[in-house]
Amino acid sequence: MTKTIKVKRLPVDPGPAAWNSILTPASEYPRLNGDINADWVVVGGGFTGIAAARRLSQLVGTESIVLLEAKRLADGPAGRNSGFMIDLPHDLSSETYAGAHENDLRQIKLNREAIRFAGEMATEYGMPKAVFNPCGKVTAAGSSRGEQHIASYQKHLSSLGESFRLMDHSEMKEWTGCDFYRNGLFTPGAVMIQPAAFIRKAAEGLSAKISIYENSPVTRMELGAVHKLVTPGAIVRAKGVILAVNGHIQSFGFFPKRLLHVFTYASMTRALTPGETQRLGGASNWGILPADPMGTTVRRSSDFMGSGDRIVIRNHATLNQSIEATAQNMKRAARLQDRSFENRFPMLKGVEMEYRWGGRLCLSLNSVPAFGEVESRVWAAACQNGLGTVKGTLSGMMAAEQAVLGSSTLLTQFLDHQQPGKLPPEPFLTVGANMTMRWKEWQAGIEM
Ligand SMILES: Cc1cc2nc3c(=O)[nH]c(=O)nc-3n(C[C@H](O)[C@H](O)[C@H](O)COP(=O)(O)OP(=O)(O)OC[C@H]3O[C@@H](n4cnc5c(N)ncnc54)[C@H](O)[C@@H]3O)c2cc1C
Known part of the structure; x- marks a missing residue:
């Protein structure tokens, strides 16, 4: 008995992927x-797909692995x-980004396993600091409301036994x-990456063991x-498949009415002139997360791989259950980002923005992954x-472990979550969200 799944939608990404555009063009993997025939196929070449392919390659010895990227x-x-x-x-x-105490402790442990796994790739595939920098992160406030968020985040971190340092x-x-x-609140455990360079370097390293195909949805x-x-x-024939397509899992017919498709947006300036760099002052590499989750993330780097x-x-952020953002969404984001840039x-x-783009996130109402064996193998x-x-790195690792090993200590901890909650019906969902x-965003005020 065979079952046919017709993929309803393919990914559409608004604007250029700037982090990729500023790198020297990559040589293409074949279509x-x-x-x-392959033993394993991983569908999707993002953080999840790359991690799944690497973990599979560690677990299955000489079995063949194919990665298909749309x-x-x-x-x-x-x-x-x-x-x-x-x-x-x-x-x-x-x-304030915080969740329930026990869940947060579990999440920290799992996140650190994923970062350790990514760090192994960084070392093994020779990624420089400009690509993978374990320098920690800063969450910062630009308003008294933001300061309150920082104070409560600080309290939460203390209760979790986490270290931090307040910057005045x-x-x-x-x-x-x-x-x-x-x-600002500095915490030491985060890593700053050049995301496109990380993916490209990881794929390059992995390509010695797996076959990668681009433009192959x-x-x-x-x-x-x-x-x-x-x-x-x-066509690829395979005994096992890992779908690492984030929200597009729904385009394959899985987790219907359970996933929120949120777009968020960004702009990148042209390269600053030496005069502008001097006027700005400060350190040449830094990144800031907003104290209010609806605020503005900022990164500066003089070392985006020579660009x-x-x-x-x-x-x-906008909710687009069609999994496509509109020109209107992009216009509004550009306006908001220009204002945030001027304020800071x-x-x-x-100084003009050279690139503007949007990108997909996939969330569930109860902040859990859409994970597991959805059909046989x-x-x-x-x-x-x-x-x-x-x-994504974590769930890619875990999918490979579940597929090959069936169980592992880390997998047991990872699987300790509910299924994604059911969404309210349309049009209430989209209008309400x-x-x-x-x-x-309005409440975030100057933090935007
Ligand atoms: C502006 C912005 C800022 C963000 N900042 C951060 C941040 O600082 N830190 C962080 O952790 N996250 C951040 N995120 C979120 C992060 O990018 C995503 O959570 C992450 O990319 C998800 O990884 P993934 O591999 O699961 O999915 P994706 O990266 O979406 O990868 C899935 C891949 O599957 C492919 N695909 C889909 N359908 C098919 C098909 N039918 N056939 C073959 N391939 C297919 C897609 O082309 C895609 O490449 C940000 C996102 C945006 C947009």
Whole structure:
């Protein structure tokens, strides 16, 4: 008996993946053009797919592994995110990122396993500090409301036994060059990555052991004793499949009415001139998460792999259950980001944004992954709740362990979560969620 799954939608990404665009163009992996057989297929080449492929390669010895990516590697959300690999609780739907105590302790442990796994890749595949930098992260406040968030985050970290250091206004100014931040909270366990370079380097390293195909979207699956994955160019037959497509797991028909498709947006300046860099002052590499989860993330780096000294601004979120953002969404995000940039960097008046883009997140109402064996020998590793560099890495590792080992100590801890909660019906969901996010953005005030 075979079951056919027709893939309803393929990914559409608004604007360029700037982190990928600023790198020297990568040589292409082939498009799948002739039918092949493999033991394992990983669908999706983001953080989840890369981690799944690597963990599989560690577990299955000489068995063959194929990775199919619909587009170019690092052109999707993997090359669009802000590059914070965060070990601590990062619940975007909470007021301060914090969750329940026991769950947070478990999450920290799991996140650190994922970061350790990513760190192994960084070492093994020779990633420089500009790509993988274990320098910690700073969460900062630009308003008294933000300071309150920092104070309560600090309290929560103390209760978890986590270390941190408070940075005052003058230290923040010395570090960032701008007057904007009242204070900041440094925590040491995070890693800052150049996300596109990380994915490309990891894929390059892995390609010695696995076969990678780009521009090879899976458009149909025929499930049977041997699964058949159909792409526009050819077919792969395999005994095991890991679907590492984040929200597009729903395009394969799984987890219906359980997943929230949120887009968030960013802009990157052109390279600053030496005069502008001097006017700005401060350190040449830094990143800041907003104290209010609805606020603005900022990164500056003079070392984006030789592409100049640039600033990246990320904010704004919209719910798009069609899994596509609109031109209107992009326009509004651009306006908001220009305002955030002006508020923080008045000394850089006139510096234009060279790139503007949006990217997909997938969240569940109860902040849990969409994970598990969804059909015989087909595993889902999806719904990374906005922290895919870490949670994606983790769920990719875990999918490979579940597929090959069946159980492991880490897997038992990872699986200790509920299924994604059921969503309210439309149009209440989309209207309600977008109104709530606009309200929260308004409340975030100057933190935006
Ligand atoms: C602006 C922005 C900032 C962000 N900042 C951060 C941050 O600082 N830290 C953090 O941890 N996260 C951040 N995120 C979220 C993070 O990017 C995602 O959570 C992460 O990319 C999810 O990883 P993934 O591998 O599960 O999915 P994706 O990165 O979405 O990868 C899935 C891949 O599957 C492919 N695919 C889909 N359908 C098919 C198909 N039918 N056939 C073949 N391939 C298919 C897609 O093309 C895609 O490449 C940010 C996101 C955005 C947009």
